[in-house]
Amino acid sequence: MIRPRHAVLAACIVTIALAAPGQRPAFSQQQQRPAYGAIRPAPAPSAVPAEISNTAAAPASPGAASPLPAAKATPAAASAPAAKSASKPASKPASAAKPAAAACHPENFRVVVDVGHTADVPGAMSARGATEYSFNLALARQAKQALLDAGFAKTVLLITDKPPLQGLFSRAIAANSLPADLFLSIHHDSVPDNLLQTWQYEGQDQHYNDDYPGYALFISNDNGDRAGSLLFGSFLGKELQARGEHYTPHYTLALMGHRRRQLVDPVAGVYRYDQLIVLRMTRMPAVLLEAGSIVNRQEELELGTQDRRARTSAAIVAAVQDFCAARARPVAAKPASSPRPKPLRTGTIQPAH
Secondary structure, rough: OHHHHHHHHHHHHHHHEEEEEEOOOOOOOOOOOOOOOOOOOOOOOOOOOEEEOOOOOOOOOOOOOOOOOOOOOHHHHOOEEEEEEEEOOOOOOOHOHHHHHHHHOHHHHOOEEEEEEOOOOOOOOOOOOOEEHHHHHHHHHHHHHHHHHHOOOOEEEEEEEOHHHHHHHHHHHHHHHOOOOOEEEEEEOOOOOHHHHHEEEOOOEEOOOOOOOOOEEEEEEOOHHHHHHHHHHHHHHHHHEEEEEEEEEEEHHHHHHHOOOEEOOOOOOOOOOOOHHHOOOOOOOOOEEEEEEEEOOHHHHHHOOOOHHHHHHHHHHHHHHHHHHHHHHHOOOOOOOOOOOOEEEOOOOOOOO
């Protein structure tokens, strides 16, 4: 889950960071307490690579399944039933029906999949005491593999072990230096502490809130490509909904206090959150995905399954394909034509050819 206090503090120093984008700012190494509802330190997971990982060398997470089947490589429009096309003669090639898709070259389009939080500062705690970081890592790895299977060969998995503020800036610096075409930060949601309730799980007190299941998407108006961020966020929200998911509206409610956000796309579930460092400091379109609520006891169980991660990953792939096609902006070739003679005016003489 995103941490508002980090965003507020970062706003005070973002001007300095922008003035020297090639520098890595030095920040305090003091550790932050876990986010909402943390009641005990999480067991340290197995070692993970720092900074950028875009190889298969990263250790597999517990319960991780084999790579997903290849995601769709062409838009749905290209797979229309043959009977329909045979019923009447085609007036133009099938590929001309959606020229933008043909112009997308996934092998050249780089997506950065950012794993939210770190092993040492793992974010929120789930209703059963698991760390948000463990959910983020499992989903990000599966999404990365799905993108690779779909042909996005330059996809990068971004993992950091740096403390919160320094780590947030390093993520943006790494994405900018690649450079990337799209930045997607993977998180899982919680609620403010005052909305949590207590229950017993395996003999220990844990905290939950069953009221607000669903995903949420965030963009920043301060991002280097705000329009592109909103476009991708809208694509992703619609693809998630096409697979049976819905967004949570609780960020619009007064009970969220200073965490209340403006809903900029009420259809897809995209919110505005200008202060998030990984969104405002990146120069490419950037979206933060809260894939679901891990303090909701039912949704927590679903988010831990291979099926839910596969559906979310498939939505990510479809949205990236749509975004890549939309950004390709192919220019149709104009047919050669002979110059037209100027119209005659009364009283003029047309020269002989």
